[in-house]
Amino acid sequence: MELQELEKIWRDPAAEKTIQQREVEEMLRGSSCNHISKMRTNLFRELVTVIISVFIVSVVYFSGFGGRLQEVSWIYIGLAMVFAAYYFAKNRLLKDMLNHTGNLRNHLEHRLNKLEKYTRYYLIAGSALVPVILFAFYFLLQQKTIPLQVFGFSRHTPGFIIFYSLVTIILTAALYCFNKWNIRVLYGKHIEKLKRLLTEMNDV
Amino acid sequence: MEAAFLQLVQQHAGILHKVCNLYCTHPGDRQDLLQEMMLQLWKSFPAFRNEAKLSTWIYRVVLNTAITAFRKEEKRPATQALTEETILYDREDDASLYNEQWKMIQGAIGDLTDIEKAIIILYLENRTYMEMEDILGISQATLRVKMNRIKEKLRKKVNAQTF
Structure with missing residues (x-):
């Protein structure tokens, strides 16, 4: 089809x-189906x-x-407050x-x-969760007189510190890898698409 | 504001439908995209302060939504065959002439990239290169080169269909 023919069809009043007003009203009553709106809904669900969860855990430990x-409750309340700040930043x-x-570009x-930026937040916050919680619990363990032995290491011995640090490092690394993979699955395609579109726009 | 918005949407209903038809082949996706465009226009309507031409603002919102909307269609094969089911409207009042014409337009433009589709839509809508630059953020010189490339693609397509 030549361009002139295409123009003729495009501008044909029959096209x-x-x-109708009713259709517009119906559409405006509906909710947005784009992924950003879905992401906001999911984020809000996460916050709730x-x-x-923190409320239940806090009540139990208080x-x-x-x-x-009671310190365990305060740790969780602290984490919930950090999560709230994280929620507002992401939202x-x-x-x-x-x-x-704005224009398309x-x-x-x-x-x-x-x-x-959003995926960076996700990766950093998601991966920092394990070391923050484990360190908080480590200091809690040191304060309390709980008789605890892990693999024969008493909690005040250097062996215990090394073992605890190793577990923290391994779990953090595993969570980091999982989050990276998850981000690629969830947002990778869209990020690639945006990059491809921008490259095409810059291409002469 | 509602009356003004309704009047605006009714005035530009043609372009909304055309963009939906070009960016989505599946009727369900077309309806979703139309609704998304409507919601985006409605949300940004109060902020419209005549800084840009009204038509420029509409084209921006409509094309930005069509190109960046995460459509369900992405999960379907990219080169989905244009069957009767995917082309025809499921509404009773659709004239067959309208469908025939759209079949021809989709056949010609359907394979272009999203950016090329945006360029050809604005060209067919009789927008000047200056307006196109304002809407797309692509320089006029680049737009001219791209437009020539699109014309060449369409010509090749015609030749391929002829022989």
Whole structure:
């Protein structure tokens, strides 16, 4: 098909479709089906889950064990507060991604930049979780008079510290690898697509 | 604001449908994309302050949404055959002429990349290169080169179909 023929068909009034007020109202009543909106919904669900879980754990440790392990509750409350800050930072990034009013190049660059930042947050926060929790529990163990032996190491011996550090390093590395893989599965395709589109735009 | 928005959408309904048809072959995806465009236009409508031409703003929102929307279609084969089912509208009031014309347009433009589709849409909408630069953020010189390449692709396609 030659371009002139295409232009003729494109501009043919018969090719113009109308839209009724009822259809517009129905569409505006519906919810957005784009992935950013879904990501925001999932993020909010994560926040609710964390708040409920921390509330339950805190109640158990505050009221149980004769009140001797209240510090565990404070550790979890602290983590929940960090998660809340993480939630607001991620949510702000996602909200920023929904702005569609700039030109296409700016829109793609902006979205790519925010998405890469978002995945960095995910990777750092997700991987830092294990060492932060394990270190917090290590210091808690040192404060409490709990008789604890792991593989024959008493908690005050250098052997225990080495063993505990090794476990922390291995778990952190494993979580880092898992998060990296998960990010690639969840967002890799879209990041690649944005990069490909930008490369094509710059190509002469 | 609602009345103004409705009037705007009805005035530009043609381009919304055309963009949906070009970027999605599956009727379900087309409807999703149309709804997404409508929501994005509605959300950004209060912020529109006549800094850009109204048409420029609409093309920006519509094309940005079409190109960056994470469509379900991505999970389907990229070169899905254009069957009756995927081409035709499932609405009763669709004239067969409309479908025939769209079959021809999709046959010609369907294989272009997302960026090329955006360029040809604006070209067919009679936008100047200056407006196209404003909407896409691609320099006029690059747009001219790309437009020539698109014309060449269309010509090759015609030749391939002829022989």
